[in-house]
Amino acid sequence: MESSHRNLTHQLVHDLGRKITEGIYSVGGRLPSEADLCVQFNISRTATREAVKMLTAKGLISSRPRQGITVADFKHWNLFDADVLNWILLGRPDLYLLRHFLQLRLAIEAEAAYLAAQNASEDDLINIENALIRMKDATTGQDDTHEADIEFHQSVISATNNPFFKQLINFITTALKVNIRFTNRMIAVTEDEYQAHVEIFEFIKNGNSQAAFDAAMVTQRATIALVDAQIVALENKS
Amino acid sequence: MESSHRNLTHQLVHDLGRKITEGIYSVGGRLPSEADLCVQFNISRTATREAVKMLTAKGLISSRPRQGITVADFKHWNLFDADVLNWILLGRPDLYLLRHFLQLRLAIEAEAAYLAAQNASEDDLINIENALIRMKDATTGQDDTHEADIEFHQSVISATNNPFFKQLINFITTALKVNIRFTNRMIAVTEDEYQAHVEIFEFIKNGNSQAAFDAAMVTQRATIALVDAQIVALENKS
DNA sequence: CAATAGTATTTATAATACAATTAAAGAAAT
DNA sequence: ATTTCTTTAATTGTATTATAAATACTATTG
Missing domain, CATH: 1.20.120.530 (GntR ligand-binding domain-like)
Structure with a gap:
């Protein structure tokens, strides 16, 4: 299993990235809040937020106060990002x-x-x-x-x-x-x-x-x- | 001036992104450490780290304990990322x-x-x-x-x-x-x-x-x- | 000289507190 | 009833402090 990554932040990035590209979290929909993610994955808010920022940088999500974390429209996804591409192709044949x-x-x-x-x-x-x-x-x-x-x-x-x-x-x-x-x-x-x-x-x-x-x-x-x-x-x- | 962004994290992302693509921080070289960046930009380590993570996600840098933050090789840069592309083209005609x-x-x-x-x-x-x-x-x-x-x-x-x-x-x-x-x-x-x-x-x-x-x-x-x-x-x- | 152990530096993670933003509910006015 | 304003509460944004983990460098030891 290639799922165990460098560190907690990257693990969460990978996990959420896969779930988003597989459609488990659907476009326009909302991810769990930071607080919920901390509980679900049993990690600190620091690590959670860093993961959110990385996924934001890859165009998969956006997060705003009071609104929470939403899956960005497909057109914003960075398809030419190696991670994103792999998540999409390996997950959704x-x-x-x-x-x-x-x-x-x-x-x-x-x-x-x-x-x-x-x-x-x-x-x-x-x-x-x-x-x-x-x-x-x-x-x-x-x-x-x-x-x-x-x-x-x-x-x-x-x-x-x-x-x-x-x-x-x-x-x-x-x-x-x-x-x-x-x-x-x-x-x-x-x-x-x-x-x-x-x-x-x-x-x-x-x-x-x-x-x-x-x-x-x-x-x-x-x-x-x-x-x-x-x-x-x-x-x-x- | 288009330099004032949504928040501190994004401001730092933009600032460092420009400096990297302009070559002020050269490929293979090192950026200031997290601690130094905090002092230079007068922001918390939280915001600094989040900015570092975003730039990492865009392929511009990599950071490892004891080694610090290094500018990644050009081939790792996500040229198809809208931010990266703009930084490169607008900065280096x-x-x-x-x-x-x-x-x-x-x-x-x-x-x-x-x-x-x-x-x-x-x-x-x-x-x-x-x-x-x-x-x-x-x-x-x-x-x-x-x-x-x-x-x-x-x-x-x-x-x-x-x-x-x-x-x-x-x-x-x-x-x-x-x-x-x-x-x-x-x-x-x-x-x-x-x-x-x-x-x-x-x-x-x-x-x-x-x-x-x-x-x-x-x-x-x-x-x-x-x-x-x-x-x-x-x-x-x- | 080489292998090993120790040390110091830097990032990684955690925990806590408070500030800023904003969607939604409620109150007031027309 | 409709609009407008105010309040409230939920959620992310930022700051601070503390500790853990990783690793380049140094010193020790055989």
Whole structure:
């Protein structure tokens, strides 16, 4: 169990964060007052208030005198905060949300390939190539499939040398992990998929940004199509 | 002066946030200890600690016993947090950062146009059209140029009906405001620009997602080219 | 020299008291 | 009855003090 965190404050942050994102405390609704939280969790008001402040900073709640602690509207949630994202995705597995997730991932990764082709340093290229080698090994079962895949995408985004894109690496990584869980593709990377990644790498290496963009786009739209198909199948069942 | 915030805790958050993003406290370096902050700002340890927790939640700092409060590595900063983003952009105007910003904006807005073409509701289309009307008025000086432009982009992103994209509206808005400040285009929207936006709208309305994507992409790359030109000019001077 | 124990510094937590804010109830006025 | 004002009470905001826990640094010891 990963639930035991650094300290009392962080434990409470995690606990409430999960409950909010799971909908146990629903949007617009109220959390227990500070005093109640102290009793429920048997901790001091100091620790409680610090947890409340942290969740406020992440956009999940707001607290005002006499009104108490209310769950903020979803649009205020900091979806790009690593904690918030994990709470949402790990707690509420949902194909529709996954599709929304992948749509953003597509937007980011295609342009990342474009920018990588323009800006990748020698080291960046080596990193991408190393990930490819791991993928190759994964096709024959000698390395971990997911990790190699994740490493490839991470190294491409990193090669953009754009801080905003780099910040999204965690976001993408989480997306991939959830994606893998949902599509149940625990199987090995196929030769075709490997080749598609090699192609993207070649374009990046040659500085052919538009081709890298297009190639990444094709791969991404294919992934979304997979999820769309699953959604259609699910909707036909019901 | 916008510096007087809701309460002492938030004031300190704002103050330290600005100082960190401006580099007054540099990455890897240390902030004053809790005790020192109490003295410097003449507030209680309670308020100080709460501020520290909020900044920790935003990824700007980390604090550990005996070690004190240290400025976290840039990659941990929550760039998509509205506060952090504002502190960075308003405090440190930088053409290179602006370019990085626009590169991400391009990625998001092009795909947003694509998704809007697929998912826009009747209301969404009305909102976009209203923004266009404002832009038209702006070309003849009857409405505010920036606001109309911002409203257009906001309504397109909103029409994706994708929560992740919608969360980025604030991000884009900030980008546009900074962009306007930097490029000094305080002038009216030109007829050409207006027509480009109308074109995107038409594609969205007709559900022609690929065309909407391409049209948005062209507009965005043109904007980036403008900034690139400014950067080149600047580098030639020095 | 290396491992160990001790020390001091800093954050973490607790407990208590009071202040400030504000929603809701009640009173007064029209 | 409706509005306006006042009061009340619930809840967060701030301050203070005390103690615990964590850990970088120092000293000791074998």
